[in-house]
Amino acid sequence: MTLDIVELKRKIIVAPKSSSELFEKAVRECKKAPNPGIKNRLEKIKRKNIDCINRSLQFLRRKLTQIYARSPYIDKLHPFYRELAYLLIDTDEYKLCMSRLRSSQRIIEKIARESIHGIRLAQTERDVIKAKKMFFGRTFSVLNTLDKCFKIVRNSQLEILRFPEVNVNDTTVVIAGAPNVGKSSLLKAISRAKPEIKPYPFTTKNVIIGHIISGDKRIQLIDTPGLLDTPLSEKNRIETQAILAMKHLASLILFIVDPTETCGFPLDFQKRVHDEIAENFKEINLYVVLNKGDLMTQEHYKNYLEIFGKEPYEIVSALKGTNIDRLKLKLLGEIQQL
Ligand SMILES: Nc1nc2c(ncn2[C@@H]2O[C@H](COP(=O)(O)OP(=O)(O)O)[C@@H](O)[C@H]2O)c(=O)[nH]1
Ligand SMILES: [Mg+2]
Structure with missing residues (x-):
């Protein structure tokens, strides 16, 4: 039985309008990191900034996964909807962008690991801040390259959401x-x-x-x-x-x-x-x-x-x-x- 179109539509999480929208939200997540109750000032700053990166990372991981994992696979759609999809959206771009979201998520995870490693090794407060900035700077660049994909995926998703709801199993x-x-x-x-x-x-x-x-x-x-x-x-x-x-x-x-x-x-x-x-x-x-x-x-x-x-x-x-x-x-x- 093919998955019901109503169900497929319900699962879709629409991509953000732009990468900067997503980045700003990730920065906001970081700022939610509380001050750890530790005396040692350097340790305290390290903990807080590691927490910050992890919060942003978790947020981005969740958002990106939601977009690509909850959007329909065009080739798994019922032939009726597949044909409409091929007519309505640029399915090659859509597919390419979905895999780019996936790979970008892995790159951001790697950047986070490296930055956290940098923070752990840091000898000074300045080194901690530098490592954190490295995370946000590189993450920003990665997200920036996804900007076009967010728009493509978003428009495709909005088209799919307008598919007529017929029961393909009847x-x-x-x-x-x-x-x-x-x-x-x-x-x-x-x-x-x-x-x-x-x-x-x-x-x-x-x-x-x-x-x-x-x-x-x-x-x-x-x-x-x-x-x-x-x-x-x-x-x-x-x-x-x-x-x-x-x-x-x-x-x-x-x-x-x-x-x-x-x-x-x-x-x-x-x-x-x-x-x-x-x-x-x-x-x-x-x-x-x-x-x-x-x-x-x-x-x-x-x-x-x-x-x-x-x-x-x-x-x-x-x-x-x-x-x-x-x-x-x-x-x-x-x-x-x-
Ligand atoms: N006399 C008669 N008129 C009918 C019949 N079925 C439909 N009509 C009339 O034909 C017109 C067009 O009907 P409609 O169902 O809107 O046609 P559609 O455009 O094919 O959907 C309407 O005025 C109906 O009342 C029928 O069996 N007998
Ligand atoms: Mg009629």
């Missing part, structure tokens, strides 16, 4: 079809609870998610207003790729047709949309559902058969609720075969 039925054919009405009629609205990357559009639940069987239904309702060839490249990422998600596509054409789109346009989707989602079964059965005449049906050239998977009326339960049972039956 059987997924994607609903397609021209505008106004009744996709949303059907989703509402067939779903158990109120559908959830989720934004879709690269578009100003949302997807709407509903569920059919029967015993231990779950089907996730995705309505795609504005995405799979017009020919893909009329969309820009990125938007098309983002839509095509759905092929990693969809177990089957329900293509809704309005044979009455009251949707405002003639059947030959609806067929064009159908053919483009079928062409682009070759590996996925596509079933035609005729909607608005309540308005459909013999004439409409004949016209449909002529243009589509195949019997529909089901004829329903989302408005009247006709054959909705039958469609639901058929879909639940499909799960076994998927």
Whole structure:
């Protein structure tokens, strides 16, 4: 089972805006070191400064680890999210930066060890302060070289946090079809609870998610207003790729047709949309559902058969609720075969 996207998002600790922000916090941690209750002045200063370095080191170690260990591995993402990630973020830079955070943490640990060693050997107060300054000076340089990485990682993380939350482990039925054919009405009629609205990357559009639940069987239904309702060839490249990422998600596509054409789109346009989707989602079964059965005449049906050239998977009326339960049972039956 792939880790749930909600869980992945919850784990993310967003990288700081800049390296100086992190450095300043590390210096603040150092200043929290209390005065040790020792008489010998040199020993006292040594202890305090070692404590200071350790506090800063622990802080930086924690922060850096949090960023790289709690951010998702792109290649371990579910293919749907992996494809979106490759579209949305510079994954090469992201990966490179993650490993740089890791190695920089080790370098800072080494600097700390050397500085602490220097403090232990120090003969004078000045030598102690010099060793401490060495720690902060070198740490600052290391963090400085990470500045660009913090920005890259931060932006990537913010993109990932905007990924649509779909359940990749559920059987997924994607609903397609021209505008106004009744996709949303059907989703509402067939779903158990109120559908959830989720934004879709690269578009100003949302997807709407509903569920059919029967015993231990779950089907996730995705309505795609504005995405799979017009020919893909009329969309820009990125938007098309983002839509095509759905092929990693969809177990089957329900293509809704309005044979009455009251949707405002003639059947030959609806067929064009159908053919483009079928062409682009070759590996996925596509079933035609005729909607608005309540308005459909013999004439409409004949016209449909002529243009589509195949019997529909089901004829329903989302408005009247006709054959909705039958469609639901058929879909639940499909799960076994998927
Ligand atoms: N007569 C009739 N109208 C329907 C049916 N399903 C949807 N509609 C109407 O068709 C219009 C578009 O429906 P909608 O679900 O928004 O279509 P979408 O754009 O494909 O999501 C609305 O006015 C619905 O009330 C149906 O089965 N019969
Ligand atoms: Mg709609």
